[in-house]
Amino acid sequence: MFETLFAPGLDGSSETPLNEQLQTMLRHAILNGSLPAGHRLPASRALADRLAISRNTVLAAYEHLIAEGYLETRQGAGTYVSADLPDTSLTMTAVPDGERTPHSAREKKAARPLSGMPALDQFPTDIWARIAGSVWRHAREAELLYNDPAGYLPLRRAISTYLEAARGVTAGPDQIVITSGLQQGVRLVMESLVEEGRAIVLEDPGYPGMTSAAKTLSNPVVYTRVDSDGAVPPKMAGVPAGLLITSPSRQYPLGQTMPLKRRLEILDWAQRENCFVLEDDYDSEFRYAGRPINSLQGIDGGERVIYGGSFSKSLFLALRLGYLVLPERFVEPLLKHRAAVDSFPSISNQLMLTRFIEEGHFARHIRRLRGVHKTRLGLFMEAAERWLSPYFTFQQSDTGLHVVATSKLNHMRDIELSLIAGRAGVGASPLSETYREQAPQHGLLFGFANLQEREINNRLKELATLLSQQTGF
Template sequence: MSLFLESLQLDTASGTPLFRQLYAAVKHAILTGVLPAGMQLPPSREFCHRLSISRQTVLNAYELLLAEGYLSGTVGRGTFVSVDLPDASDAPDRIAITGKRGVALTNNTRQGTPALSKRGRQFVDRASLAPVHQEKTRAFRVSMPGLDVFPFDVWARLEARRWRHHEDRLGYGDPAGYGRLRELLAVYLKNARGVNCNPEQIIITSGSQQALYLLSTVLLDPEDAAWVESPGYRGAIATLQAAQANVCHVPVDHDGLNVDYGALHYPDARLVYVTPSHQLPLGMTMSLQRRLALLAWAKQGSAWVIEDDYDSEYRYSGAPIASLQSLDKNDCVIYVGTMSKVLFPGLRLGYMVLPPALVAPVTHAKAIIDRHTAIVPQMVLADFIAEGYFGRHIKRTRKLYSQRQAALLDSIQTQLSDDLSCGASDGGLDLAVHFKMQHSEQAVVNAGLAAGLELRPLSYFLSPDAKEVSSAFSRGLLLGFSSLTEQEIYKSCLVLRDVLRSQR
């Protein structure tokens, strides 16, 4: 006990109350065996004298430890470490492992102690496939809309109006989503994307990522094969791998997903994930011939097709391309969309349009996983759409992002043409650029970070498991432009020029 008291130190400058610090120190000593079961603790006055703290501080700590069962007896008659606690020597050894983003994970090292399930380990192992941005936005962050042009004043007014009449806002809602929002989305998707659906086929999700997780879980058994584009969206790969699917990497070319390759190498796949309107990250549009070939293959093999239409609102040459779902005559395409790109990511609202046969099972799965997506943001979004703000915002940002993309294309032509060539530029919030010289992607990314740029290498989207490299793929970067003003784009391109020159 004397050694414990000599080693005990309390930090008077800490924001944690002293009795809480003392409580935590004694508790830790008991759990680790430094203070064994049955040992009598010193009188409170001895603690006061040794630590130069008030008696009330010690009494408060003792009271909390007594209440939680770590100590027994009564203050004044003697206080003892509880004999009902298990021997600390029987406690499992634990090793702290620092994971991505500094999250502390623990693995048991003794045989017979609890451990993660195989599926649980899939989530931990795939954490790096779904990184989260927490720092301030910098050039050229990908898939980030221009928050400088969002009408937050309008949104705040609509939300305040909803909260003033909150009687029916505070209970549980429909797992499928707010009915009025689903009605409005059905009309919008029909007019803007040619999606054939009624409101009952739409399920509102907490972002499109939740939609992908629900679909991976409901539609696939462990080891079922699923096609993904290569290169492609890592968030989709992460959800499929977490569902213990056999992820099959199918290359893309200038016409999009190579259906013939997938059919030849992975003929028994149960699911296909595809971004046909604007392939992520290379930007091409899937040709009509490929779309029809994919639907024919899916029909023959009774496979599901997930169409991720993540940023199709932003097409800068010609009218928006009709959705793959609009061509589906066999109810095999599931259309997934998000509000993160057209409004703002923090809203966390997505949706999926399901074939009729999937509505009930996916709705039940949604209810189990999430009960329902937050209802007030759905109501505000419904008002935002119904009162015309949504359509005006899309029209305004489509024009603005087109100008910002033009500024990026011009900057590349005038400042970076020796180092970079541009990929498809029909639409989207990002532009794929390819190295003309033998640059190391990682070296460029590191140098860019030191210069204040956030650069995403194209190889980030290429899985090491892919057996064949896409004919449309070459080393380069994916540059986000939609969150930057034209002036910021020109200045950032000058910085990028210096970075590339330093890496030649």
């Protein structure tokens, strides 16, 4: 059988790695019935000898197909074609990359490179796939019917343990609510805890998505300026404050870390105003020199500060999982409101993320990303100085996923500059779009972490070429 299956054999001269060629052959044979369910595969050493390849190549192919659910191992008995194959009946025919074309303005926008993304090439997709297969092969009825509006309890326990160790957050799992992202969390807080007529206070400049979310609510929206220490405690005029949203770990977009003195000033202001603070712990995991300052929530002791975070930047954007850490007295009213408007969060990704954290993969992934991001930041800044210094002034940084660059091109809008950067394959957001009432600075927020090391110099060189064509110098 295997002599026929592997004719004409693996191609050592191909750019496709041998283990991927082997995966493709085995997968195809399983799907067309040449390798039926329950069939025992040769031992990895025997197949390696037969194909004249290394045993590690065979093991890599087997492990990948096990993760996908095509193969399964039986203790002491070897590797078999799975009796319960992945469902392919609903699989769409793949379209070659070169033939994929956006069909709407929304798709075209999404296709442009995003700034502020982590090193997605470093995400352990093989581990995630293995966990996904295991979770669904062993899912219990109780999990499939799980409907707690706070979210999956084992995930809340895992988040509680991680936040206490990594961020000094004071909270038990019963104080944590799983959300589909921080913006949904803000809405839940405002609708359930903040009195009508009290204002949402936002940093200016600040995250545009938070502004968009706030403006969908009935509460007034006011802004407080940002200085070198972060958000300035606002002076409320005519409207009482209900909730201040601030990002003390790394202010978005300018990047400063709020010092302890300012944190204490914010907490004192919130007590005087009798309002809440939502701590958006933006980019807290990615500090490349020294340990981060303890969370505002930890300093507050869980009295007035609601801590919010998500896994969009630490793992990947499409995961759509975030969380709130609430003072105990706020949990019940928020969950009552959540049950009425959103019932409970989807269980699927919660099950997988729980295992990912509990098995230690999340902590290892964050440690690995810190090293990768630090290297890429250094390479980016070197290349930026070499190629882009005529056009931008770059702010030095040792945190986060983007670099702030103010524009020297006064005759060009930064929105236009961001489009040019996109043409060079560099994610860059316009700085001016983060301002509301303060006079805007013009520049770009350059993403560096999701650019592979070998790409960085050439991408910035290409951007410099495009800018030179536009400006004449």
